[in-house]
Amino acid sequence: MNSLNTEAFTLFGQHILWSDMIGNILGLIALALGWRRNLWSWPVQFASGLILFGAFYGHLTGSAGKQVVVMLVALYGWWQWNRNKGQSGDGHIAPRFASWRERGALVGAAAVGTVAVALLFKAYPSLSWDPWPDAYIFVGTVVAMYAQARGMVEFWFAWLLVDLVGVPLNFANGYAFSGFVYVIYGALVLWGMRDWWLRSRESARPVMEGAPA
Numbered sequence: 001m002n003s004l005n006t007e008a009f010t011l012f013g014q015h016i017l018w019s020d021m022i023g024n025i026l027g028l029i030a031l032a033l034g035w036r037r038n039l040w041s042w043p044v045q046f047a048s049g050l051i052l053f054g055a056f057y058g059h060l061t062g063s064a065g066k067q068v069v070v071m072l073v074a075l076y077g078w079w080q081w082n083r084n085k086g087q088s089g090d091g092h093i094a095p096r097f098a099s100w101r102e103r104g105a106l107v108g109a110a111a112v113g114t115v116a117v118a119l120l121f122k123a124y125p126s127l128s129w130d131p132w133p134d135a136y137i138f139v140g141t142v143v144a145m146y147a148q149a150r151g152m153v154e155f156w157f158a159w160l161l162v163d164l165v166g167v168p169l170n171f172a173n174g175y176a177f178s179g180f181v182y183v184i185y186g187a188l189v190l191w192g193m194r195d196w197w198l199r200s201r202e203s204a205r206p207v208m209e210g211a212p213a
Contacts, residue, residue, distance in 0.1 A: 023052040024181040031159075031185060034148055035192035037092035039085060042078035045145070046071050065127070066138050073142055077149035084151065095196040098152040106143055106154065113139035133169050137162055153200050156193035159185065 006018055026048035033041035053067035084093050098106065114135050121131035128134040140162040147155035163186045171179040 019052060019054075023048050026051065028181050028184060028188070031188050031192070035188060035195060037081075037095070039078070039081050039092075041148075042074045042081065045077070046074040049074060069138075069142060070145070073145040073149070077145060080149040080151075093151045095151055095153055095200040097200055098147070098150075098154050102150075102152070103154060106147060106158070110139055110143045110158075113142070130169060133165050137166050137169065140165075153193070153196045156189050156196060159189045160193075163189065 010016065026044055030041045030045035030048060033044060049067040049071040053064050053071070081093055114132075117139055118131045118135035121128035121135055125131075140158055144155045144158035144162060147158055163182050167179050167182045167186075
């Protein structure tokens with residue numbers, strides 16, 4: 001798997017690695033499938049994590065460990081969407097807004113998780129080059145994926161917040177392709193957010209008795 005960490009090509013003076021390119025393209029496809037509420041979003045996300053794990057294992061232990069968590073959340077998302085895919089009339093999950101209690105739990109988990117992971121990274125410097133922003137992106141990604149698994153519209157907001165830090169961090173650390181992909185993520189997030197927002201309002205709209213479905 002070390003061949004995944006070799007250079008694929010150079011773009012705008014930045015060296016693009018095969019692992020960085022393939023893993024992030026799969027992540028981009030997974031996000032696009034998530035926008036369409038397609039169940040295959042989760043297997044593709046799992047494959048992305050698996051490739052990045054194989055590339056990082058034995059070289060960047062912390063990055064490899066983070067991909068294990070991403071893969072576990074992907075399995076949870078697959079299970080959740082399989083269980084709830086009949087909620088809407090089109091055979092997919094029905095998007096919804098989280099309750100204020102759920103929002104508080106998501107924000108609290110993100111805050112506590114970021115501090116805990118950052119302190120872990122600081123205690124073991126080999127796990128991360130940039131402990132605080134790296135922890136923020138990792139925990140934010142897990143929170144976003146969890147909210148997506150639960151069908152919450154708020155998961156798009158979480159992805160936006162991750163992008164705000166992810167783009168400059170990836171460029172600064174030499175992962176140019178990740179930076180470019182995160183920019184595309186931002187555009188997909190805005191479109192996906194609008195689609196889920198509108199669908200959540202349709203799902204919440206009461207149906208008049210005797211009216212056609």
